[in-house]
Structure formats: structure tokens, C-alpha cells
Amino acid sequence: MTETKPSLLDQIHLQEMRMEGIVKKFPGVLANDHVDFDVHSGEIHALLGENGAGKSTLMRQLYGLYRPNEGRIYINDKEVSFHSPQDAIAAGIGMIHQHFMLVPSLTVVENVALGLKSSRGPLLDLDVVEKRLMEISDKYRLKVDPRSYVWQLAVGEQQRVEILKALYRGADLLILDEPTAVLTPQEVDEFFGTLKQMANDGHALIFITHKLHEVIAISNRITVLRDGRVVGTLNNDGVTKTELAQMMVGRPVILQYNKNPQKPGDARLVVENLSVAGDRGSDAVKGVSFELFSGEILGLAGVSGNGQRDLAEALAGLRPVREGKILLNGKDVTHTSPNHHITAGQSYIPEERMKEGAIKDFSVADNIILQDHNRPPYSRGSFLDFKLIDERTTELVNQYNVKTPSNKTPLKNLSGGNIQKLILARELSRKPAVLIASQPTRGVDVGASEYIHQCLLEQRDSGTATMLISEDLDEIRALSDRIAVIYEGKIVGIVDAATTSVEDLGLMMAGVLPETLEKQTVAPAD
Amino acid sequence: MQEKHNAKELLNKTFDALLPLLAVPLALIIGALLLLIFKVNPLTAYWSLLQGAFGSVSGLTQTIVKATPLLLVGLGVCIAFRGGIINIGGEGQLIVGALAATAIAVGFPNLPRMIILPLTFLGAILAGGVWGGIPGILKSRLGVNEILSTVMMNAIALQLSNYLLRGPLIDPAEIERGTQIAQSALLPKAVWLTKLVPQTLLHSGAIIALVMAVLVYIFLWRTSIGYRIRAVGLNPDAAKYAGIPVQFYQALSLMLGGAFAGLAGAVEVTGVSHRMLEGLSAGYGFSGIVAALFGKLHPLGSIPASILFGGFLVGGRSMQRAVQVPSALIDTILGLTVLFVVSADIWSSYRARRRLSNG
Numbered sequence: 001m002t003e004t005k006p007s008l009l010d011q012i013h014l015q016e017m018r019m020e021g022i023v024k025k026f027p028g029v030l031a032n033d034h035v036d037f038d039v040h041s042g043e044i045h046a047l048l049g050e051n052g053a054g055k056s057t058l059m060r061q062l063y064g065l066y067r068p069n070e071g072r073i074y075i076n077d078k079e080v081s082f083h084s085p086q087d088a089i090a091a092g093i094g095m096i097h098q099h100f101m102l103v104p105s106l107t108v109v110e111n112v113a114l115g116l117k118s119s120r121g122p123l124l125d126l127d128v129v130e131k132r133l134m135e136i137s138d139k140y141r142l143k144v145d146p147r148s149y150v151w152q153l154a155v156g157e158q159q160r161v162e163i164l165k166a167l168y169r170g171a172d173l174l175i176l177d178e179p180t181a182v183l184t185p186q187e188v189d190e191f192f193g194t195l196k197q198m199a200n201d202g203h204a205l206i207f208i209t210h211k212l213h214e215v216i217a218i219s220n221r222i223t224v225l226r227d228g229r230v231v232g233t234l235n236n237d238g239v240t241k242t243e244l245a246q247m248m249v250g251r252p253v254i255l256q257y258n259k260n261p262q263k264p265g266d267a268r269l270v271v272e273n274l275s276v277a278g279d280r281g282s283d284a285v286k287g288v289s290f291e292l293f294s295g296e297i298l299g300l301a302g303v304s305g306n307g308q309r310d311l312a313e314a315l316a317g318l319r320p321v322r323e324g325k326i327l328l329n330g331k332d333v334t335h336t337s338p339n340h341h342i343t344a345g346q347s348y349i350p351e352e353r354m355k356e357g358a359i360k361d362f363s364v365a366d367n368i369i370l371q372d373h374n375r376p377p378y379s380r381g382s383f384l385d386f387k388l389i390d391e392r393t394t395e396l397v398n399q400y401n402v403k404t405p406s407n408k409t410p411l412k413n414l415s416g417g418n419i420q421k422l423i424l425a426r427e428l429s430r431k432p433a434v435l436i437a438s439q440p441t442r443g444v445d446v447g448a449s450e451y452i453h454q455c456l457l458e459q460r461d462s463g464t465a466t467m468l469i470s471e472d473l474d475e476i477r478a479l480s481d482r483i484a485v486i487y488e489g490k491i492v493g494i495v496d497a498a499t500t501s502v503e504d505l506g507l508m509m510a511g512v513l514p515e516t517l518e519k520q521t522v523a524p525a526d
Numbered sequence: 527m528q529e530k531h532n533a534k535e536l537l538n539k540t541f542d543a544l545l546p547l548l549a550v551p552l553a554l555i556i557g558a559l560l561l562l563i564f565k566v567n568p569l570t571a572y573w574s575l576l577q578g579a580f581g582s583v584s585g586l587t588q589t590i591v592k593a594t595p596l597l598l599v600g601l602g603v604c605i606a607f608r609g610g611i612i613n614i615g616g617e618g619q620l621i622v623g624a625l626a627a628t629a630i631a632v633g634f635p636n637l638p639r640m641i642i643l644p645l646t647f648l649g650a651i652l653a654g655g656v657w658g659g660i661p662g663i664l665k666s667r668l669g670v671n672e673i674l675s676t677v678m679m680n681a682i683a684l685q686l687s688n689y690l691l692r693g694p695l696i697d698p699a700e701i702e703r704g705t706q707i708a709q710s711a712l713l714p715k716a717v718w719l720t721k722l723v724p725q726t727l728l729h730s731g732a733i734i735a736l737v738m739a740v741l742v743y744i745f746l747w748r749t750s751i752g753y754r755i756r757a758v759g760l761n762p763d764a765a766k767y768a769g770i771p772v773q774f775y776q777a778l779s780l781m782l783g784g785a786f787a788g789l790a791g792a793v794e795v796t797g798v799s800h801r802m803l804e805g806l807s808a809g810y811g812f813s814g815i816v817a818a819l820f821g822k823l824h825p826l827g828s829i830p831a832s833i834l835f836g837g838f839l840v841g842g843r844s845m846q847r848a849v850q851v852p853s854a855l856i857d858t859i860l861g862l863t864v865l866f867v868v869s870a871d872i873w874s875s876y877r878a879r880r881r882l883s884n885g
Contacts, residue, residue, distance in 0.1 A: 099534070118790075126670045130622075200856050214732065223676045258877050316767070318766060318767060337769065338766060338767060338768070338769045339769030339770075339771075341769075342768075344768045349856055350767060355761075355763055356764050356767045357764065357767065358761075358764060359757055359760050359764050360760075360761070360767075361761075362756075362757070364758065366753070368763070369753075370757070370767075370768040371768045373753050373754070373771055374750040374753075374754070378750075379749075379750045382749045382750055382751060383748055383750075384748060384749065384750055384753060518617070
């Protein structure tokens with residue numbers, strides 16, 4: 001396996017890709033306004049911008065999913081025009097989407113072979129595929145068992161399969177859409193190693209992200225998009241996070257919050273030995289215990305898929321509790337309906353806001369009354385009081401800076417950030433004793449994130465007990481007073497936010513107990 | 527370039543707006559070709575259809591009489607659909623409603639109108655509600671697909687009707703005469719709905735249906751229960767998150783759907799036939815679904831849609847008499863119209879979506 005024989009895999013055909021003057025219009029929106037962008041072989045080019053800045057739109061045109069209204073795309077100085085992803089793949093372009101496009105019930109090899117012509121005609125040639133796949137896998141240190149089923153793989157492994165799939169199809173240029181969201185800090189380091197090696201071998205990489213420190217850590221060049229236009233393309237030498245953030249948002253941004261000293265209060269939420277079954281039937285949360293106090297933010301850190309979602313749903317009464325106890329404001333709410341949790345003074349900002357937190361075909365006003373539509377003051381008897389609902393909506397929309405044409409506008413016409421602000425407005429205006437906030441700023445632009453963070457801190461100061469569940473470690477560290485780390489459904493430890501380092505948190509996210517951290521940090525990681 | 531683009535967009539939008547309107551003439555043109563095969567002048571045929579349905583007092587009143595059960599069934603379909611439930615059981619719910627109304631009216635022949643008429647209607651509404659409620663509970667408790675279970679309930683209702691009309695509910699006169707026609711006794715006059723126009727079939731059931739349409743609109747869009755039903759229908763996950771017992775409201779919306787079809791059954795026996803007959807439902811339970819869909823599943827939109835379908839039923843008969851074509855051909859033309867309008871609707875929304883994503 002160590003011998004180097006020339007194979008098709010080693011040849012890079014795509015030397016340079018250039019997009020010139022790309023204009024993409026959607027009704028009422030200019031998503032890309034004369035964008036120039038290029039990447040060449042051996043380079044990692046980061047594409048940075050807020051949500052809605054036009055990053056994905058630009059890349060979708062490169063991948064043949066959209067057609068530009070104006071502008072040209074050149075590959076190796078020859079103009080190309082892609083009508084579908086198949087055209088783009090044929091030209092050597094691969095895209096790793098944020099949501100993986102794998103079939104869980106098939107093996108890794110089968111997923112790679114899916115949609116490819118077999119060398120044996122109508123019969124599958126899985127052995128041939130497997131052999132070539134392992135060649136690529138070894139070369140880029142993308143370790144994966146080719147025979148295991150995709151559903152058995154952790155998220156990080158699935159991502160490797162996606163990359164292998166693209167490389168197998170001969171991708172010389174890889175578009176990576178927010179690839180690090182699902183990885184621990186340590187896994188990110190390893191992943192960056194792979195990216196660097198791919199670049200050294202002559203691949204061109206486009207790295208879409210909003211995480212500033214990653215951009216600085218990995219990229220050769222950085223292009224910042226704002227409102228569909230290129231703000232600038234710079235070489236990555238000596239740029240700071242603050243500069244990049246300002247380019248992205250168009251004004252100075254706060255990266256560090258000033259927190260008021262904590263005023264510890266009574267325990268609002270007590271969780272004892274909680275076990276919760278996950279979607280696959282086995283326990284996703286295993287014997288978790290913690291207390292959440294008035295006036296604090298408890299961060300729940302962990303790699304995606306370690307039981308955070310199941311825990312949050314159990315706390316909201318949406319997922320049955322198998323064992324253990326939940327005390328909310330001193331009341332046992334363990335086996336009660338979501339309505340009990342709501343009336344006992346709990347607010348919950350769910351992870352998937354469009355799927356759970358709001359009804360996209362309802363108007364802005366109808367979404368404001370989602371939990372309280374059948375209670376005074378919103379309804380009198382059985383009838384809804386539209387005048388009052390409208391007044392209250394206007395009040396909240398103004399107070400929380402939600403940009404909407406009117407209160408009657410269907411929610412689906414609002415941007416993600418504005419929808420999240422609306423959900424936040426609804427949940428916070430209920431004056432909750434306990435707030436469970438799950439990924440409150442995921443997919444939300446920097447400006448709105450900043451605002452949401454300020455709101456959460458204000459709530460904390462006014463005495464709300466908040467649990468902040470997030471995969472963004474920076475967010476957790478910036479806001480939390482204490483941090484609980486979850487790994488495989490268990491709380492590895494609860495540590496003080498101010499005195500625990502990122503590295504230690506990263507190790508805990510990989511399952512290392514806090515008691516053993518001293519030794520582990522001295523020993524070489526990995 | 528810019529101007530050309532705008533002109534193209536304008537053209538696209540105009541085309542979309544005209545699409546549903548083009549669909550009806552297009553369906554009629556294809557229908558005309560079919561009529562030509564039968565060596566019939568399509569213009570004469572269509573004129574007689576229009577005349578028959580809307581051209582005379584008798585035609586117009588008959589159209590409204592036919593539209594009444596369609597609208598009531600359609601309202602039930604609207605409620606269920608808004609709750610995310612597809613109710614195919616209108617036919618069976620209408621039959622049990624009619625049976626219950628008949629049993630009550632025949633069972634208490636001497637009660638005064640003020641008591642027996644509301645009782646008859648209440649019985650029909652309850653029976654229809656139970657018939658919709660059973661699939662509703664099966665759906666919410668056991669996850670049984672409501673499309674299947676409501677269709678099955680149709681079959682059960684039909685057999686129940688066959689049994690009752692040959693046994694317990696058969697007109698004693700039929701037994702005496704020995705003719706044994708499967709129909710109930712004539713209902714007491716106390717439950718007959720008032721005629722609105724003398725010498726015609728038009729009865730006060732039409733007013734009931736219209737009032738109900740307005741009430742359903744108010745119920746769905748102005749009350750907190752209506753809000754819950756719509757929330758459950760649009761996004762059950764979010765409804766559950768908001769503390770709404772999703773399964774209860776799914777079952778409730780199907781039960782209410784059944785209640786409206788049951789009401790339609792009562793209106794038919796007390797307003798038109800004055801007795802329970804075999805084949806009383808006459809497919810209203812199915813046509814009502816189509817009428818509701820035609821009215822975009824909106825209670826008020828269902829009013830014109832039901833009148834249109836009622837007109838087709840009445841006009842179709844006069845067209846059949848005028849040009850001597852098989853009645854199946856009229857059903858075909860009706861079917862074509864539905865197919866074209868629904869396809870046009872889907873196509874134009876598909877085009878709109880594609881434009882949105884492709885600019």
C-alpha cells in the first residue's frame with residue numbers, strides 16, 4: 001500500500017477556477033452583485049460572510065444548482081456553463097454540503113458507488129470501488145471502515161465519507177460548506193491537517209464559514225462577502241479577527257461581553273438521574289443530574305449528537321423520560337405534557353426553529369401567540385382578541401428589532417435571524433423562570449447573534465435560570481457562568497466557565513473526565 | 527438586457543394568472559372533441575348544459591339543491607384538512623347521518639316540530655361525528671392511516687344502510703304490498719324542511735349550508751380551537767412544542783368533518799326525499815371533497831365551488847336529454863375540468879417556486 005504508482009488520482013486537471021461579475025437575482029433580492037472570485041490549485045480560499053451575504057448562492061452557481069443571471073465562470077481559462085451538478089462534477093468540482101447526502105442503510109462503499117457506472121456492467125463492482133477508496137483514504141488519512149453502515153458512523157466519520165466520495169469522483173476543487181460545525185476542537189485540528197495535505201497535493205479548496213479563528217488558522221486567502229458584494233479579498237498574513245468581523249458586518253463588533261457579577265439564587269430546575277430514550281430506542285441521555293440556579297447561565301457543551309437534543313426535549317416535556325426526575329420551580333414535572341412545563345414557567349427555544357419553534361405559514365402575529373393563544377389576554381372566552389394580539393405583536397416586534405413588513409406577513413417571508421429574534425421575543429416576553437435555549441444563534445447573522453446574546457445576559461441579570469445548549473464553544477464560553485460537558489449522553493463534568501481552558505473543554509467533549517485532565521493535557525494529545 | 531428581463535417576468539406572471547382560467551376552456555375543448563366523436567354539436571351541448579343549470583328558475587333551484595349537500599360535506603372536508611387530516615369518509619358519514627335522522631323522525635312521529643326537527647338534526651350530526659370520530663381515534667391512538675380507515679367506514683356504512691332499509695327501518699307499507707323496496711317510511715311532515723320557492727325543490731337546507739359556511743370560517747380563523755386545529759394541520763411538531771395535544775385535535779377535526787357530512791345526510795332526507803332511500807348519498811360524499819378542493823379548502827371558497835358542481839350535475843342531465851349522449855360522457859367532461867384546473871393550479875405554483883429559486 002505504501003508504493004507510489006501513478007494513478008488517475010494523482011493528476012490534477014483543474015488548475016484555476018475564476019468567477020467574473022456574477023449577478024444572481026431572486027425576486028426582491030440581489031443575492032450576488034457582480035461578484036469576482038477565484039481559486040487555484042494548491043490553495044485554501046475562505047469565503048466569509050454573514051448568513052444571507054450570498055456565500056451559498058455563489059457556490060451553488062459554481063456547483064450547477066443555480067444559473068447566474070450575468071457573469072462568467074472559467075476553468076483553466078476556458079469559459080464553462082453548468083446546467084446541473086453532474087456538469088460541475090464532470091469538470092472536477094465537488095461540494096460537501098452542511099447536511100450530508102448519504103444513505104444511512106447502505107455501507108460506506110455502497111454510498112461511494114451509488115450513482116457511478118460499474119466497471120462490470122450490470123453487476124456491482126464493490127471490491128474495485130473499495131480498493132480505490134482505501135487508496136484515497138490512506139493518502140489523505142481519512143480513516144473510515146469501508147464495510148460499516150453509514151448509520152453506525154459518528155458525524156465526523158460521515159463527513160470523511162462525504163469527502164472521500166467527492167475525491168473518488170475526481171474532484172480537484174472541493175467546496176466545503178461549514179464543515180467544522182460537527183467536530184470537536186481536536187477533530188478540527190485533524191481535519192485541518194487533511195485539508196492542508198489536499199492543498200499540498202494540488203487540490204483547490206473553498207472553505208465556507210463564519211468562524212473567524214478557523215479562517216485565520218487554515219486559509220491562504222480570504223474573501224469577505226456582505227449583502228451580495230465582495231467587501232475585499234485579502235491574503236491571510238496578519239489579519240485579525242476584529243478586522244474580519246468588521247468587514248463582515250460593516251461596523252465594529254463585540255466579540256467579548258462584559259458580564260455583570262453573578263447574583264446566585266435558588267435552584268429553579270433540578271434534574272436527578274435522568275435517562276431518556278433516543279430515536280433509535282437505546283438511551284441517548286444516561287443518568288444525568290444537575291441543578292440550574294436563578295440568575296445563572298449554564299452552558300451545555302458537546303459535539304453534536306451526544307444527547308443534547310434529547311435532553312432538551314425531555315426538559316421541555318416533548319420526549320418521554322425513562323427514568324429519573326425533573327423538578328421545575330419545586331414542582332415535579334417528570335411525566336407531564338409540554339403544556340405543564342409551559343404553565344410551570346418554562347420557556348424553550350428549540351434547536352430547529354422552523355420545524356418546531358414556529359409555524360412558517362402562520363403570520364408573525366399568529367406565531368407570537370403560539371403557547372398563549374387560549375389564555376387571557378389573547379383570547380376572551382373562545383374568541384381570539386385580534387386587536388390586542390396586533391398591539392402586543394407590534395410592541396414585541398419593535399422591542400426586539402424584528403424586521404417584518406407587517407404583523408400579517410407569513411413567517412416564511414422573514415429571514416432566519418428575524419425569525420429567531422421573534423421566537424426569542426415570544427419566549428422571553430413570557431417572563432420564564434427557566435429558559436432552555438438550544439442553538440439560539442445557529443444560522444443567525446453576527447448582528448442578530450450579538451443582540452440575542454445581549455438579551456440572554458439581560459435575562460440572567462433579571463434572575464432567569466438559563467440553560468444554553470450550543471455547539472459553538474465560543475458562544476458557550478462567552479455567556480456561561482458554569483459549563484456542563486456532555487459526552488455520549490453523560491455529563492462528563494460541570495466546570496467553572498472563567499477558569500477552564502478551551503483545550504480542557506475539548507478533551508472533556510471527547511469524554512475525558514475532568515479529574516484526569518492534568519495528566520492528559522501534559523501528555524501529547526492524539 | 528434589463529428591460530428584456532422585466533418584460534419576460536411580466537409575461538411569466540401574466541401567464542401564471544391566466545393559467546387556471548385557460549384550464550376550463552381547454553378542458554371544454556377536449557370535451558368538445560369527445561362530443562364530436564359522438565356526432566354531437568358541442569356548442570348545442572354546452573349551451574344546453576348552461577341553460578339547464580342556470581337558465582331557468584327550476585334549473586337554478588335544482589342546482590342549489592344539489593349544491594347544498596356538496597357544500598356541507600365540503601365544509602367537513604375543509605375542517606379535517608385544516609387539521610392535517612384527509613377525510614375520504616364523507617359518503618359513509620352522510621349515510622349514517624341520514625339513517626340516524628330517519629330513525630329518530632320515524633320513531634317519534636307525534637312530537638311537535640320545535641322538538642323533533644332539532645332532535646333529528648342533532649342525531650344526524652352525532653352519528654356523522656361518531657363515524658368520523660372512530661377513524662379519528664384510531665389515527666390518534668394507533669396511528670392508523672385515516673385515508674384507509676375512512677374508506678373502510680364508507681363500506682361499513684353502506685352495508686349498515688342495506689341492512690336497516692331491508693330490516694328494522696323498512697317502510698311497513700312495502701311489506702304489506704309485498705314489493706319489498708328497500709326504503710324507509712315517509713318521514714312525518716313535522717321534520718320536512720320549508721320550501722323556499724313554491725313549486726320547486728328548493729328548501730331551507732340551502733340557508734343552513736350557507737350559514738354553516740360562515741360559521742366554519744369564523745370557527746377556524748377567529749376562535750382559539752380553530753387556531754389549534756390549523757396549527758396542528760400546518761406543523762404538528764410546533765403545535766406539540768406549544769403545548770397543544772396534537773392527537774386530540776387531529777381526532778377532533780375528523781370528528782367535526784364527519785358531523786358536517788352527517789348534517790348533509792339529515793338535510794337530504796328532510797329536505798329532498800323525505801325518506802331514506804338506497805343510493806341517497808348519490809356520490810355527494812366524494813363530489814363534496816372535490817368541491818372543497820376546488821374552493822381551495824376554504825369554507826367560503828367552497829360556496830361557489832359547490833354551486834359550480836351542482837350546476838354541472840343538473841346541467842349535465844339536461845345536456846344528456848338535449849343531445850342524447852351517455853351520462854358517462856358528462857362525468858368525463860366534469861372530470862376533465864377538475865383535472866385541468868387542479869393541474870393548472872399545481873403547475874403555476876410550481877413555476878412560481880422555480881422562479882423564486884432560479885431568479
